[in-house]
Amino acid sequence: MLSSFGLSDLGCVRTNNEDSFLVDLELGLYIVADGMGGAEAGEVASQLAVQSVHSFLKSTSIRDSDTLVRAIEHANQRIFDAANADARLKGMGTTLVCLLETGGDCIVANVGDSRAWLLLGETLEQLTQDQSWVNEVGRPLGISEENLRVHPMRHVLTMALGVGPEVRVQVFPVDLPPGSLVLLSSDGLHGVVSEEEIRETLLHPISLEHRAHLLIEAARAAGGPDNITVVLIQH
Numbered sequence: 177m178l179s180s181f182g183l184s185d186l187g188c189v190r191t192n193n194e195d196s197f198l199v200d201l202e203l204g205l206y207i208v209a210d211g212m213g214g215a216e217a218g219e220v221a222s223q224l225a226v227q228s229v230h231s232f233l234k235s236t237s238i239r240d241s242d243t244l245v246r247a248i249e250h251a252n253q254r255i256f257d258a259a260n261a262d263a264r265l266k267g268m269g270t271t272l273v274c275l276l277e278t279g280g281d282c283i284v285a286n287v288g289d290s291r292a293w294l295l296l297g298e299t300l301e302q303l304t305q306d307q308s309w310v311n312e313v314g315r316p317l318g319i320s321e322e323n324l325r326v327h328p329m330r331h332v333l334t335m336a337l338g339v340g341p342e343v344r345v346q347v348f349p350v351d352l353p354p355g356s357l358v359l360l361s362s363d364g365l366h367g368v369v370s371e372e373e374i375r376e377t378l379l380h381p382i383s384l385e386h387r388a389h390l391l392i393e394a395a396r397a398a399g400g401p402d403n404i405t406v407v408l409i410q411h
Contacts (some may be wrong), residue, residue, distance in 0.1 A: 178352070180206060181384035185392045187364055193279030194218030195362050195405040196226045196270075204277025205233055208405050209379045210290050210362040212336070213268030217259075221338050222271040224258060225251045229274065239278045241347045244285050248272060248337070248403050252287075255338030269336035273304060273360050275350070275409060284348045284358075287369065288336045291366055293374070294350065295357040300375035303358075307335035312357040352411040361391075364404035369394045384408045 182199045186192070188269040194211035196219075209225045211218030228251035236243060251272070260266045271288025282293045305311060313334075335344050352358065357378055366374065369391070377390045388406050395404040 177201070178409050178411055179384060180205070180407065180409045181388050182197045182206070182208075182405070183385075183388040183392055184403065184405040185364075185396065185400075187403050188396055190313055192216065192219060193403045194222055195364070195403040196222035197360075197407050198226045198230055198393070198403050199407060203230075203234060204239075204282075205230060205359075206276075206360060206409050207272065207274040207275065208360040208362055208407055209270045209272045209288050209337075210288070210364070210403070210405070211268065211270040213259075213262050213265065217268035218270065219264055220258070221255050221268040224255050225270045225272050225337050228254045229272070231387065233276070239276065240265065241283050241285075241349070244274070244276050244283055245347060246286065246410045248274075248285060249343060251342040252337045253341070256341055259338055262367045269339040271333070271362070272337055275358055275360065282350045282352055282358075284350050287343055288333050290360070290362050292348075293359040293361070294348075294352075295359070295375065296353070296355075298375075298379060300371060302371075303350060305346060307344070307346070308333050315342070349362050352409075354411050356411050358409040359391075360407040362403060362405040364400070364402035365391055365395050365406055367402065368398040368400075378408075384410060 188308040209222035211222030232247035271290040275288040
């Protein structure tokens with residue numbers, strides 16, 4: 177049985193929280209979604225994503241990568257249909273990263289630039305690959321990390337839920353040995369807090385709740401320009 181704790185914070189600049197998260201220990205499902213869109217649309221998109229994936233997986237006993245991908249594709253269609261049915265929601269979308277227990281091991285899936293990380297011993301590894309202009313275009317072109325951090329395209333996603341009828345879901349099988357820790361985060365955390373600071377915070381021998389609060393505080397101390405959401409899952 178895994179233990180988990182999730183926390184979301186408005187940050188220091190935004191007026192509403194467009195992030196959503198889910199922790200369902202019984203189902204073995206953990207999700208972070210970071211919405212985007214005008215007015216309340218981003219909030220609607222992230223909530224729809226979380227609710228849709230959750231309800232899809234609750235309705236089936238099949239727990240494999242294909243089922244998880246279908247659940248995320250179902251969420252994409254629901255968000256896309258909702259945006260087309262209501263002019264106030266037009267253009268909304270959301271990232272999504274999730275972990276699903278499948279019995280012997282786990283599956284991580286993502287769309288967009290919300291991330292999953294694995295802390296094993298003292299090593300922190302990013303499990304997911306950002307679907308972003310920086311990762312899929314900028315780095316392959318050889319643009320330096322220093323220039324990418326200030327590039328005008330640095331916030332552009334190459335994929336998100338709800339912005340089109342098709343979605344490209346990335347899936348990664350993950351082995352979680354005893355003592356391992358997974359972090360799911362929106363870019364309100366990893367966009368402003370360094371990987372080394374995240375690693376050092378996760379290594380503290382304190383409760384998951386306390387570590388989650390420290391991660392949020394670190395993002396706020398760095399200016400908190402975006403909503404900040406973390407879900408910690410420990411074996």
